[in-house]
Amino acid sequence: MLMAALSISWYATIPFWPLLGAVLIGLLITMRVGKTSAHQPAILGVGVSALLSVLLFLDLNALHKPAGGGSGGHAALDFPAVLVSAPGDSTMQHAGDAQGVSGANRHANPPGITHTLFRWISLGQNGEWIDFNFYFDNLTAVMMIVVNLIGTLIFIYASGYMKDHHGHVERGYERFFAFLALFVFSMCILVLAGNFVVLYMGWELVGLCSYLLIGFYYPKPAAAAAAKKAFIVNRIGDFGFALGIFSLYLFLSPHYQPGENPLDYEVVFRHAAKLESWQVTTASLLLLCGALGKSAQFPLYVWLPDAMEGPTPVSALIHAATMVTAGVYMVARCGPLFAYSQVTLDVILFIGVFGALFAASMAMAQYDMKRILAYSTMSQLAFMFAGLASGAPDSAIFHLYTHAFFKALLFLTAGSVMHSMGGVIDLRQFSGLRSVMPSTYLQCLIGCLALAGFPLLAGFWSKDEIIHATLERNQLAGTLLLVTAFMTAYYTFRMFFLCFHGPLRTPPQAGDHPHDSPAVMLAPLWVLALGAVAAGFAGVAFSPGDGFLGFLKPHGFFHHYVEQSSIVKGAMHGGGGYGLMYLSAGIAIAGIGLAWVRYGQAPQTDPDAAMLGPLWRLWHVKYWVDEIYEAIFVAPARKLGQIFFATDRFGINGIVFSVAWIPRGVGTVLALSQRGALQGYALGTIAGMTLLLLLWNWAR
16 A cells, blocks of 8 residues: 555545635736736646646555544545445435345445534534535545646647637736636636535535626626526526425434534435435436536526537636536435435436437537537536446546546647637538648547547547446347437537648638647647546556546445456456447447548538438427427526516616605605795795694684
8 A cells, every 4th residue: 555645634635726816816917917828827836736636546545444433634435335226226225224135135335534624604503514615535646637637738729729829818818827826726626525514515616607707798798697597597407406406404303413514425425224215316406407407407508508618728628627517526425325226327328328318419409619619528427327327427537537638628729720720610611631730630539539439549448338237227228328329420520621631621710820829839739638548548457447437446335346347348258248348349440430531531411411301300499408498498598587687677667766756756846845935935935833722723
């Protein structure tokens, strides 16, 4: 066992280095100095967090304490075994029913570490607190590497992207990097959270930062509208997420022991087995609402394509390594809760399979490179949800890890194309760019191969694991994911061939000499390309417990063993599991081949549009979902808002104005008699005295 290189207190500082970078950029803005170097504090901050994340990954086993032990403000957690029904079995077993179950059919989680930074909110006289605490385990270590390592590469790329061809920074350059650093800080808080309250704080901070970054070009109406759309749609999901946290607190209140801190992961997961079936289903479905919003799953996905209005580094950060992975992470983290509700698992499986196919079909008929990649992100995240629902959270997180590399690579290569084409990203306006952008061509090819699931590249290993687990859970669902895998390979290389093959065509905005991006942008892409090639090999194992899945297996809140995966089966049992691997490889190659036949020469007339006709147009208009939402939800809500506004303006304000008008009118009338004429004052005095005498006489 490795000796701990750093104490847990050092690893608890991971979120605060990007925050420090954002603060330093704010000071530079205040002092009106260092505008062109505003990227440096941000890159340095997230770089330090990336280094600490790697050390945490290497050092985690040495940091673990025996279950129930720990010192220095942290304690190890030891959750009970959680069982999930076998494929086709409608029954569920709780942790309390695990007696007598053999070791091959049960899975106990090893300890993680809860580290309390400070006591936050006191809840009563029995020592209950909401602590500001962090939780460290294998899942945390993997997520921290994804967020901070990919984030560092994106930050470096952005320092070149946010400058023009003459090296002049864009307006708001320092504000952009401050927001990026704040975004990474928020995501780190979300991932490291040790209880649901800290998780919710990070959850909402991520939503706020995404609003600021998507709307970075706020003078542009489309960017401002996209930012508002992302914020509002996520608020819908977050409302359900908040209700889920409240319901957990309410349902578990009778089970808390004196001194236990409500909503701590350790407390909630330990008592989850005591909940009634309807309670755990209600809480888990409400929590799922938040995941559907953050991870852009049906029906709350509509913000994701519009979010492409933000700068390309924002698209890469949001869609590859951070915000959209939050929902997948949350479901995996809350596995002890979700595993107790078969209804919730069925809902997640349906949403995952449907969303994967639904998003892939829309990507088949788009021309904006970034929007194609956005729908691809939605589809790949749906694969992860299917893995979670199929009892393979280790495989889902494995795909999250590999997807971060090749999807960040693809978004950033699309940004390089956009940078060279003068802001144009429509595939109908250019082609043949391989001759003028050879480095970008090769980088994009690697990313496309990985996304398509080409054999031995990153996406092949992780996607195969999810399909295998889904086929075990439900053969129809697994078959639909295989169909989606074919569509993924096809639309990915349709995009690639339209961009880089065929005759050279460039839009007027590209100028006379389009070329590859500068070195500061290309260097991070080569690192990501290396990850897109090699990251998947972390999942190759030749004995139980090896590889990436073996590393995550101890986290596995669902019942799914590494030895059930196709990779290990094939290695250990004479190729018994290679059939699916060969099938997946064949499907990917077939999709690429068909795309070459139809789009290899980048035809200016789309052959799919001509052949598929109405179906292609249905995909192209994205099933009119935005228009349907506008008619059913947005327009009535806007009308209701106008009614409320009119009620406030003419009703409430009208009453207030009327009350104020009476003394104002009396004052106006009385002011007419105050003109400074003595005879008028005398006449008024006589009239008043006469009136008083008449009243006195009448009163008698």
